[in-house]
Amino acid sequence: MDGSNSLSSELKLQVRKLEKSDKSKGFIELLQQLTVCDSVSDKEFEERFQEISSYGNDHLICVIEDDRSGKIIATGSLFIEKKFIRNCGKVGHIEDVVVDSTARGQQLGKKIIGFLTDHAHSMGCYKVILDCSVENKAFYEKCGFKQKEIQMVKYFS
Numbered sequence: 001m002d003g004s005n006s007l008s009s010e011l012k013l014q015v016r017k018l019e020k021s022d023k024s025k026g027f028i029e030l031l032q033q034l035t036v037c038d039s040v041s042d043k044e045f046e047e048r049f050q051e052i053s054s055y056g057n058d059h060l061i062c063v064i065e066d067d068r069s070g071k072i073i074a075t076g077s078l079f080i081e082k083k084f085i086r087n088c089g090k091v092g093h094i095e096d097v098v099v100d101s102t103a104r105g106q107q108l109g110k111k112i113i114g115f116l117t118d119h120a121h122s123m124g125c126y127k128v129i130l131d132c133s134v135e136n137k138a139f140y141e142k143c144g145f146k147q148k149e150i151q152m153v154k155y156f157s
Contacts, residue, residue, distance in 0.1 A: 013065075013066065013067075013073075013111070014064065015062050015063070015112060015114075015115040016063060016064075016065070017061070017062055017063075018049070018061040018062065018075070020045075020049055022065070022072050023040070023042065023045045025070055026071045026072050027063065028045070030072050030073070030074075030075055030098055030100055031075070033098055033101060034096060034097075034098035035096075057080075057123055058123075059077070059079045060077065060078045060079075060119055061076075061077040061096075062075065062076055062077070062078075062112060062115050062116065063075045064108055064112065066103070071100070072100075073099065073102075073103040074098070074099040074100065074103065074109065074111070074112050075096065075097070075098055075112065076094060076095070076115075076116050077097075077116075078092050078095070078120055078128075080120065089124075089125075090124055090125045091125055091127055091129060092117070092119075092120030092125040092127070092128035092129070093130065094113070094116050094128060094129070095130070097112055099112075109143075110142070110143055113140075114143070116128070117143075117144075130145065131151045
């Protein structure tokens with residue numbers, strides 16, 4: 001019985017756009033499970049949130065909130081690059097996909113990726129691209145991605 005109740009609750013987990021109130025729901029702490037992410041003040045969060053919001057549908061951050069705990073348990077972002085090539089085409093770039101360590105195995109990452117790729121397609125992108133670790137390659141292949149080329153990076157301290 002517990003398993004079916006748990007499954008029923010999992011099915012209610014919906015992807016939605018990031019909201020200002022999500023900072024207090026563990027959004028920054030979730031990003032810290034992915035990479036270096038220092039603490040962000042409420043003022044810094046609000047300023048960055050407003051800046052990203054000003055880009056409209058060209059920069060989308062989505063989340064999944066666990067209604068039971070009130071915590072953000074998955075997130076990902078998409079920004080759209082406007083090009084001259086491909087008849088002034090557009091490319092979607094997926095970034096910062098992370099599922100809380102306590103919520104993995106529930107297909108939440110797949111939901112996030114599906115939401116972001118659907119958005120890119122609806123915005124007229126001719127492709128969507130992302131970078132991932134070797135360890136996550138199989139996951140993204142299950143989401144319909146394939147390896148192409150090699151990623152390069154140069155960090156500025």
